[in-house]
Amino acid sequence: MTNIKEKSDPPRLMDELKGQMNPSFDVMLIPLQIEEEAAFLLYLKTTVDGDKLQNVIIKPFFEMQSAQHYGAYIQSSPDIIEIKSNEKILLELTKGSVLIAVQHQFFLVDVKKVNSSSVQQTLMEPTVYGPQQALSEDILTNLNIIRHRYKEPSLKIEIVELKDKTHNDLAIIYDEKTVKPDILKSIRKRLKELDAPLIQSAGELQLYLNGKRFTLFPTLMLTERPDRICYNLDAGKVILMIDGSPHALIAPVVFFDFMVSMEDNYHLFWITSFTLVLRYFGLITCLVLPALYVAITSYNPDIFRTELALTVAGSRIGVPYPSFIEVVFMLIFMELLTEASIRLPKAISATATTVGGLILGTAATEAALTSNIMIIIVSAVAISSFVIPINEMSFSIRFCRYILLAFTTFFGTVGFILGFLGILMFLINKESFGEPYLKMYWKSRRSEKGVKSE
Amino acid sequence: MSRFLYYFIFLTMFSNIIASVPKILLFESKSGAIPSMIAAVIIGTILVYIIVKLFNSFPGKNLPEMLKAHTPKWFAYPVLFYLFLCWFCAGLITLITYVFLIITFFAPETSIVITTFAFVLVISFGVLMKSRSMLYMAEIVLVLFVPLIFFLLIKFYVNPKLDWDYIKISMMHVNHVPSYWAFGASLYIFVGISDLVIFNKLFTKKHKMGWKQILIIGATGAVVLFTTFFVPIGYNGVEQIANLTFPWLSTSDSIRMKYGPIERVIFIFILSFLGIAFVSLLLHWHVALKLLESIFEFKRLQWKGKMLAPYIFVIIFGVISLVLTRNLTQYQLFSLSNYFYGSLPIFFTVLIFSLVLVKRRAKL
Numbered sequence: 120m121t122n123i124k125e126k127s128d129p130p131r132l133m134d135e136l137k138g139q140m141n142p143s144f145d146v147m148l149i150p151l152q153i154e155e156e157a158a159f160l161l162y163l164k165t166t167v168d169g170d171k172l173q174n175v176i177i178k179p180f181f182e183m184q185s186a187q188h189y190g191a192y193i194q195s196s197p198d199i200i201e202i203k204s205n206e207k208i209l210l211e212l213t214k215g216s217v218l219i220a221v222q223h224q225f226f227l228v229d230v231k232k233v234n235s236s237s238v239q240q241t242l243m244e245p246t247v248y249g250p251q252q253a254l255s256e257d258i259l260t261n262l263n264i265i266r267h268r269y270k271e272p273s274l275k276i277e278i279v280e281l282k283d284k285t286h287n288d289l290a291i292i293y294d295e296k297t298v299k300p301d302i303l304k305s306i307r308k309r310l311k312e313l314d315a316p317l318i319q320s321a322g323e324l325q326l327y328l329n330g331k332r333f334t335l336f337p338t339l340m341l342t343e344r345p346d347r348i349c350y351n352l353d354a355g356k357v358i359l360m361i362d363g364s365p366h367a368l369i370a371p372v373v374f375f376d377f378m379v380s381m382e383d384n385y386h387l388f389w390i391t392s393f394t395l396v397l398r399y400f401g402l403i404t405c406l407v408l409p410a411l412y413v414a415i416t417s418y419n420p421d422i423f424r425t426e427l428a429l430t431v432a433g434s435r436i437g438v439p440y441p442s443f444i445e446v447v448f449m450l451i452f453m454e455l456l457t458e459a460s461i462r463l464p465k466a467i468s469a470t471a472t473t474v475g476g477l478i479l480g481t482a483a484t485e486a487a488l489t490s491n492i493m494i495i496i497v498s499a500v501a502i503s504s505f506v507i508p509i510n511e512m513s514f515s516i517r518f519c520r521y522i523l524l525a526f527t528t529f530f531g532t533v534g535f536i537l538g539f540l541g542i543l544m545f546l547i548n549k550e551s552f553g554e555p556y557l558k559m560y561w562k563s564r565r566s567e568k569g570v571k572s573e
Numbered sequence: 574m575s576r577f578l579y580y581f582i583f584l585t586m587f588s589n590i591i592a593s594v595p596k597i598l599l600f601e602s603k604s605g606a607i608p609s610m611i612a613a614v615i616i617g618t619i620l621v622y623i624i625v626k627l628f629n630s631f632p633g634k635n636l637p638e639m640l641k642a643h644t645p646k647w648f649a650y651p652v653l654f655y656l657f658l659c660w661f662c663a664g665l666i667t668l669i670t671y672v673f674l675i676i677t678f679f680a681p682e683t684s685i686v687i688t689t690f691a692f693v694l695v696i697s698f699g700v701l702m703k704s705r706s707m708l709y710m711a712e713i714v715l716v717l718f719v720p721l722i723f724f725l726l727i728k729f730y731v732n733p734k735l736d737w738d739y740i741k742i743s744m745m746h747v748n749h750v751p752s753y754w755a756f757g758a759s760l761y762i763f764v765g766i767s768d769l770v771i772f773n774k775l776f777t778k779k780h781k782m783g784w785k786q787i788l789i790i791g792a793t794g795a796v797v798l799f800t801t802f803f804v805p806i807g808y809n810g811v812e813q814i815a816n817l818t819f820p821w822l823s824t825s826d827s828i829r830m831k832y833g834p835i836e837r838v839i840f841i842f843i844l845s846f847l848g849i850a851f852v853s854l855l856l857h858w859h860v861a862l863k864l865l866e867s868i869f870e871f872k873r874l875q876w877k878g879k880m881l882a883p884y885i886f887v888i889i890f891g892v893i894s895l896v897l898t899r900n901l902t903q904y905q906l907f908s909l910s911n912y913f914y915g916s917l918p919i920f921f922t923v924l925i926f927s928l929v930l931v932k933r934r935a936k937l
Contacts, residue, residue, distance in 0.1 A: 418680065418683075419679070419680070419840075421837075422835055422837075422840045423834060423835060423836075424833070424834060424835065424836035425836075427834055526691075529687075529691070530683075530687060530688070530690075530691035531680050531683055531688075531691075532679065532680065532844075533675055533679065533680060533683075533688055533691055533692075533847070534691045536844055536847050536848070537691050537692065537694075537695045537847075537851070538695070540695060540699075540714070540848065540851055541695040541698060541699070543710070543713060543714075544695075544698065544699045544702060544706070544710055545698075547702075547706045547709045547710050547713065548702040548703060548706040555705065555706070555709060557709065557713070558709035558712065558713070559709070559712050559713060559716060
């Protein structure tokens with residue numbers, strides 16, 4: 120029983136740290152002791168992987184000949200973390216590290232338990248032919264996925280720690296051979312200037328990196344597809360990944376990036392071209408159609424050939440108010456319907472669409488609140504706005520539609536064209552990390568290879 | 574030559590159709606229009622060549638910087654101000670002509686102030702953009718609208734209503750002394766290149782200017798002038814052509830598209846040239862604004878680190894155009910643009926002279 124009497128006290132540092140973390144129930148300070156040799160472990164029970172702790176840290180202690188050997192063993196662990204300061208130790212402990220004290224030496228070893236490392240199915244950007252697996256919520260798993268898909272030694276991954284309360288890891292990933300140094304520099308600068316209390320997802324980070332408070336068009340792209348990430352790495356773009364978010368950010372981006380679906384790369388040439396044309400047609404339709412309806416019915420019915428003009432006018436017989444109220448009225452209901460079907464549980468959303476889309480549509484025309492043609496336009500607009508592959512762009516275009524509508528309502532058909540040119544100018548004048556947002560890329564073969572050209 | 578230089582030239586060339594150029598040319602169709610056009614194509618191409626060559630010596634610099642560095646103040650500022658006036662007037666004439674045109678043919682019920690205001694609102698935003706964005710805007714608008722314009726031109730040329738006999742008759746008037754005003758108006762289509770005054774800052778490489786480039790510019794200029802002048806004659810005859818206020822608009826209204834949802838070509842014509850006119854106006858006023866900024870540097874007028882001067886200038890531009898469109902008559906506009914086009918030879922002389930002077934002083 121002499122051993123127990125000689126049982127050494129835990130080092131003072133550990134006591135201090137434990138004191139700082141009390142009264143949390145999960146703080147564990149465990150002594151390991153056999154004969155003369157002793158070691159101490161300090162960790163948070165809720166963050167560490169119990170099995171790994173037992174097998175990698177605790178078991179070897181009892182199998183080693185001496186504490187010196189154990190110290191050497193721990194030191195050569197692949198998960199060891201350099202100790203910089205006491206605050207750093209506390210932070211690492213909360214992330215799932217264990218502090219080990221052996222023979223007046225301290226080691227910090229990462230044994231974190233990750234429950235979110237399972238790879239998810241693609242939800243936002245599904246494809247028929249492409250890879251079906253998206254990213255996971257654990258950054259190491261995600262980095263593994265990317266390394267696995269992009270096996271170039273020039274692929275660089277830098278880990279930065281965010282300064283907010285989550286202290287999440289942020290990975291900056293780029294291909295050293297293709298990336299533009301200026302862009303990398305400006306991204307690093309923006310990250311350094313980041314001043315937000317809590318950043319939990321890539322979407323939120325995008326908001327803070329945008330630079331301006333009021334922005335309409337995204338200057339970073341949010342994606343969940345590993346193949347899109349690799350495709351953009353090859354084009355010389357920088358990928359940002361944040362721990363705990365199943366999305367990655369791509370910067371810089373140009374407007375055309377948002378119109379590319381990854382499926383384009385997996386199909387035959389003519390089929391790809393056809394779908395691309397369809398997509399741009401959808402973009403123009405959903406942006407322009409409501410405003411065009413107002414312009415044609417209220418300002419210049421003489422533009423169309425007589426038969427068509429008469430049909431349009433005929434369908435508006437009995438509608439008691441000017442065309443722009445009709446358009447706004449129907450569009451707002453359509454937006455409500457879209458929002459409802461996104462937010463509702465899947466079981467109910469089908470009912471909402473049926474009631475809203477079919478019954479409301481028919482009833483509204485029968486009550487002469489809108490014209491038949493308006494119903495066609497609203498549904499065409501709704502469908503075509505879903506053609507845009509990246510959701511964020513689709514939202515921005517949805518918003519632009521109302522700007523164009525307002526301009527047309529005030530200034531007529533001329534306002535319609537001028538408003539369209541204005542939106543074009545706004546996009547052209549925008550920049551994403553120094554890259555022009557919208558311009559013609561003649562020299563590149565594929566639309567998304569924005570950065571490389573010129 | 575950078576592709577953007579072609580855009581500068583082509584934009585002005587295309588926009589001449591909706592400016593008063595055809596009106597002035599057709600006004601003199603029986604006196605000296607044809608020889609003046611021939612002279613303008615030759616001299617205009619040479620002027621373009623000289624200007625590009627001169628700017629080649631100063632890659633990455635704009636004219637205000639060059640003038641301020643190498644010439645005395647009493648010379649630099651008046652020259653810059655004169656150039657500013659020219660660009661401002663060029664933009665103003667495009668704007669007012671287009672507003673008149675819309676009021677006459679497109680939206681006669683809308684008040685002229687509202688139509689002008691729609692223009693001014695969008696243009697003011699556009700003029701304040703970065704110079705680099707201006708180039709991309711020019712490119713995209715050309716890509717979007719030029720196919721449409723080509724389609725229309727083909728429509729104009731293949732239509733059986735185009736009577737080549739009228740054109741042949743009008744060609745008989747080649748043996749006249751060139752008229753000065755017609756010469757000025759035809760020279761307008763080559764004005765675009767002088768946008769380099771400001772945009773040269775963006776071109777750090779030297780432009781290649783060989784026979785090929787000269788030929789492209791000269792041939793395009795000739796084709797554009799030929800179309801501008803002879804197509805309306807081909808549709809309307811030689812006798813009454815001088816009486817039309819908007820010869821091209823009246824011409825385009827004589828064409829129908831049997832199977833299109835839009836039957837009357839005039840609407841497509843107005844809308845597609847609206848894009849071209851808009852960008853041409855944008856470029857002109859952007860240059861004007863930058864020139865004005867280089868003359869009056871109000872460093873004190875700042876708010877939250879932003880210079881206020883450009884905003885004030887743009888508001889002044891807008892107010893002037895609103896007042897003028899309200900008060901000007903068609904006839905006054907016509908004589909105003911006539912004088913403006915007439916002053917173009919002086920404009921080119923001043924520009925080239927100051928460039929040569931700067932080059933001498935810089936000992937390049």
